[in-house]
Amino acid sequence: MNRSTLSLGGAVVALAVLTGAASLSGGSESAATPKGAVTTLPVQRSTVVCPAPSPSEFAETVYTSFTPATTSNGTGGTGGAQLVPALDKAKPLAPLKQTGKGVTVTTDKPGAPALIGTADGPLAPGWTVQQNTVVDAGPGRGLLGTSCITPDSEFWFPGASTATGRQDYLHLVDPDDAPAVVDVELYGKDGLLKASTGDGITVPGKSAKPVLLSTLVADKVADLTVHVVVRSGRVGAAVQAADSKVGTDWLPPAADPATSLVMPGIPADATSVHLVAYATGTDDADLTLKLATSTGLIAPAGHETLHVKAGMTATADLGNVTRGDPGSLVIGSSTVHSAVPVVAGLRITRGKGDKQEMAFLPATPAISTRATVADNRDKGSTLGLTALGKDANVKITSAPGPSGGTTVTKTVVIKAGTTVSLQPQPPSQSKGGYAVTVERLSGGPVYASRMLALPLGGVPMFTIQPLPDDRGMVQVPQAASDLAILDK
Structure with missing residues (x-):
């Protein structure tokens, strides 16, 4: 899975257009950059999504937004980075205005919403948002941490479960205006499990949809691999796993399939x-x-x-x-x-x-x-x-x-x-x-x-x-x- 393909692809297009426009307006080619050459440039826009942290009344979540201050961020221009609640026109959270110094925002609101974040200009290259939640009591007690996710079209999650004592939710967040359509496949030790409602899940634009994995299949399976495939649009995806005996945490997407x-x-x-x-x-x-x-x-x-x-x-x-x-x-x-x-x-x-x-x-x-x-x-x-x-x-x-x-x-x-x-x-x-x-x-x-x-x-x-x-x-x-x- 390549979590940065779409967002960075958009950046490539934007940068290519800018480069072409400069050339058409009178820029001259240099011997150092002949036609057909490739230049490495900082991305101009980044998008991440943060899943809804916890429904618990005993949860406190800290969001931290940060862009490293390095030469790859570029030397000019203005930009910003902010988080906005999904399906909510509330005031943006944790606005970031400079590189090299993070900003934080904390919430203890039960059922706090998923967030959609964007960064542009010099704040886009390397921008990251960390979401840490402490649930200090109740069945979901534990520390849940995740780096907010770059939207993409495919995700793999080896390690999910529908076993007794586990409650695993797949969180899907659509950062765009148009709805996304998602297929969810579950693989156990004997192969693909027949999911009753895992095909064609619609996630409305600028919104989030949690999916309890145990509602997709009747099987109680201790070890599952979840494959998320987006038919149209793009989403950010993460699995929130809760175990009645050993706490809870986020299961992040795994690296692309590989031989090592x-x-x-x-x-x-x-x-x-x-x-x-x-x-x-x-x-x-x-x-x-x-x-x-x-x-x-x-x-x-x-x-x-x-x-x-x-x-x-x-x-x-x-x-x-x-x-x-x-x-x-x-x-x-x-x-x-x-x-x-x-x-x-x-x-x-x-x-x-x-x-x-x-x-x-x-x-x-x-x-x-x-x-x-x-x-x-x-x-x-x-x-x-x-x-x-x-x-x-x-x-x-x-x-x-x-x-x-x-x-x-x-x-x-x-x-x-x-x-x-x-x-x-x-x-x-x-x-x-x-x-x-x-x-x-x-x-x-x-x-x-x-x-x-x-x-x-x-x-x-x-x-x-x-x-x-x-x-x-x-x-x-x-x-x-x-x-x-x-x-x-």
Whole structure:
């Protein structure tokens, strides 16, 4: 799944039009940018959607909006970023007017609505919105965190469930004026489940629709892969999973189907790690499993391989696979058969007995240039960074929130095949939440996630957000006037 295809595609079109217009109005071609060449430019507009946070009376949600201050944002122009409640003409929330400093807004309103966000100009490249909700009592107690989602036409969610004790809602948000039509497919261990109402779900324009997965099928299935396909329009999609025993969290979309996948940043104190994988091709997939530890790649004892039948969901209980050392799960393809694309994700549990909490970590795309996560807390945030192939150098930047402060940076070397776990340094003279940007400077592919831990009442509440590349830059073909077409 490519969550940025549509929004960035729109940016490409807009930038191409601007470039062509400049050429037609008298711009001359340069030897440095010959006709047909491609230029990398910052995106001019970004759109995200934030699902409705929680219906609980005991919920408090913090939204944090942030755009990193880097040279890729461009040097001129004006812009802004804001969130607007879906189907509501209320005053915009969390307006952002400058890069490098986040803004926040908090709500404890039960049933707070989904939000639709837009950013343009220099605030568009790398813009991110973090939604963190604490439910401190009741059956949905826990910490729910998600980076608000870029609308797209396809999403995969390995790790959903309709089992007894689970209540999973698929949240669909349409950011556009026109309605979107969505098909929802559910895959279990025996393949596609027959959904009674999963085809042709209409999401009205500028609105949200929650879909309880257990209303789509009668089967009680512990491990499902949910495939969301948009027939017309585009949506943002996320699954809110609630377990009667181990809390609740958002299940983010997984990376595109691929023959190799990485789930970076499994906590050192994870008491249970449960893998869910689905083979998207027409052939079975034979996978290899490795754990990138602080010292190198190892094969988890008893879980070196996993066979996934075509069109079916397979699972593996890895237990406390990290054993006190933070790690990342690396999935590859066996050399015995041809490689088959898969999607995958982890359900991670921390704590014991009735003091447990769960979070989800899907396979995560590599950071080619930069990724950002907002609303970090002093001593509560932990980055998990993994490099593959070659050693990698990354720069970690902590930028202040509304309380102000001074940005701090740190450079870290990640050895190939290892995982580095660290708590980012908060901005100096700053209080409250802050944003963290990870930039890959050189070396091999880098995969990253952020764990936010906010323990409450003896429960190790936590959430994990993957950090894919922010795709703040797009490639734009050089356009030029060609009056010869008038003779054709």
